Amino acid sequence: MRRDSRLSGVLHVLLHMAEFDGSVTSERLAALMNTNPVVVRRLMGGLRDLGLVASEKGHGGGWTLVCDLDRVTLYDVYVALGSPGIFAMGHRSEEPACLVEKAVNGALGSAFEDAERLLLARFSDVTLGHLSADFHARMAASGPCAQEAHPDVA
Amino acid sequence: MRRDSRLSGVLHVLLHMAEFDGSVTSERLAALMNTNPVVVRRLMGGLRDLGLVASEKGHGGGWTLVCDLDRVTLYDVYVALGSPGIFAMGHRSEEPACLVEKAVNGALGSAFEDAERLLLARFSDVTLGHLSADFHARMAASGPCAQEAHPDVA
DNA sequence: CACTCATGAAACATATCGTGTTGCATGAGA
């Protein structure tokens, strides 16, 4: 549990959901991720609020994709998670009185801003559809006898 | 204490040291940083190992800059700190068996690599001399009656 | 209506890691 893997995790969930027809329960998704259903619900909450997925209670309930995979980017998913902090590093003080620290913040800050801008731009360039296509390409490349997408669903 | 501020902190220390003539004790540096002398020693250990600073024990001991400020970049300092992890986010699994996760890792990984490359390139473009010059410019800009660099040293 | 299934939410435990702090050993100079 070294770093924040929520974006990685929620993308994993979404791509698995794209392989299902109907709705999928948190429990089944959690089994695919080797984690706990509550963790899945926490991850999905923000996505539901932004209309990327829908959840239904009760019998036959679960999670459903309600967005166009080709119109949702990694950036959208990132925002749905609450735009978590990107960098593990930061300033010692955001509003320093010390002029030395202001100079340090200036140099580091602009570098971090540029890197963040590039990263989020890259996120905006990739749709869930791209990821899904990449997944299917890997499926095909792994041979005709490759495992199914969901071997544990049978 | 939200994020790793070691790079910011150690740059702060180095720039303050540049304003001193002789050696400076950890205690004095810690006072400038509002922290503990042991924290300063921890930060400086890696820099000493790489020959950026030197330390001496006993009477009159302390820390001295032994590098050319114009030849040491932020990247060098970053490496001296042990090249700490840059991003707060990462993969759920580095070597996943799941093809979905491989696709996710591929997309996220290349974006993170590009952003890291950009960030470190920016670090390599900035020397400690640049930061020091920036600091002195800020000193001059803050007016003739501005505080000294080390008002608490008098 | 009673029962079951599944989400929603809150509380708590756990692990990691940067930071702060204390204590003691080592070595250099007065």
Place this chain on the structure above:
DNA sequence: TCTCATGCAACACGATATGTTTCATGAGTG
């Protein structure tokens, strides 16, 4: 010998992602 300062180890603390349990809510089924 005494003092000063680094070096190092150990421990406490705070923040946060993650894992887990418990209970409430609501939707479908018999």
